Amino acid sequence: MPGMRALQVTRNGPPGEVLAVRDVDRPVPGDGQVLVEVGAASLNFNDIDRCLGNLVSVPTPPPYTLGMDVCGVVVETGPGAEDWLGRRVVAITTTALGGIAEFALADAVSVFDAPEGLDDAQATAFIMPFHTSHLALFRRGRLVAGETLVVHSAASGLGTAGIQLGKAEGARVIAVAGGSEKGALCAELGADLVIDHTTTDFVEAVLEATDDVGADVVYDLTGGDFVERSWRCTARGGRYLAVGFADDDENGMTGRPLRMACIGNIDLVGVMVAWVDKVDPGMRRFGFNPYGRDVAEEVHADLLRLVAEGSVRPYVGRRVTMEEAGAALDDHRSRRSIGRTVVEVSP
Secondary structure, X not given: OOXXXXXXXXXXXXXXXXXXXXXXXXXXOOOOEEEEEEEEEEOOHHHHHHHHOOOOOOOOOOOEEOOOEEEEEEEEEOOOOHHHOOOEEEEEOHHHOOOOEOEEXXXXXXEEEOOOOOOHHHHHHHHHHHHHHHHHHHHHOOXXXXXXXEEOOOOEHHHHHHHHHHHHHOOEEEEEEOOHHHHHHHHHOOOOEEEEOOOOOHHHHHHHHOOOOOEEEEEEOOOOOHHHHHHHOEEEEEEEEXXXXXXXXXXXXXXXXXXXXXXXXXXXXXXXXOOOOOOOHHHHHHOOOOOOHHHHHHHHHHHHHHHHHOOOXXXXXXXXXXXXXXXXXXXXXXXXXXXXXXXXXXX
């Protein structure tokens, strides 16, 4: 069987200590799958939890190949996915693993044409942040022009997407980020107000900026102690979007008290991107209930339009090699990264 280079989690621990580039067998696509020759793959906060052995959606014992989303060319397909052969695509990998390698598998339901005008690094930085943000803000959050949107972790890959999509829709965007460098990026991307949460109480700042009304939509990519504080500055009838929990000690199944959400008369809205047409019955009973290809195509088509118009563009903060990915994830964990960090797998 042909081999390939892949970035593998060898054991659980800090990314810089446990990630290694190894030679492994090249995967073979099954029914409804494609094999992508990877040009670039993104790093995600979820990758940190995987390395550390924390709770994730699909627990996997080491060794395994990291990588949730890729850009590249489809070089082989399984039955039912032949239409993708030879096309340059962006894709969410099968079980959200295996992307940081020379070749990666993806289910056809999660494969899309790569946006024209973006190189591989920009294109892989596009799919998860913009698909997630579009689904969150518009289908789940019902954001419309004239409303006020708060974006937490606003200088991250998803945060920079959220700022741009909010502005493209005509919303007033309040970006919450830590430090002057991150704040400057948020302002450059169009945020109407930037709050440095390391020096300012964002709850008070949001309430002051909205005459004590609060934000119509809060896009929370942080979690932790931002959750209940965000509820205090959400408008009555506003939507709090639970999307990411990179700093959340209560991430998982333990939950948190909901009384503070009740007294504010706000909507708590869950968001997850995982395009799936047929859900395993056991996973459905666990609570897994994703959107399917029909919604995915609507989201992707609108995003391609916005990219073509120049209204949005993924922000790549750093490009690294497979060998540098562990140190880059350590930087993510320490909040030393801006925008999306992308692993360039092949030229």
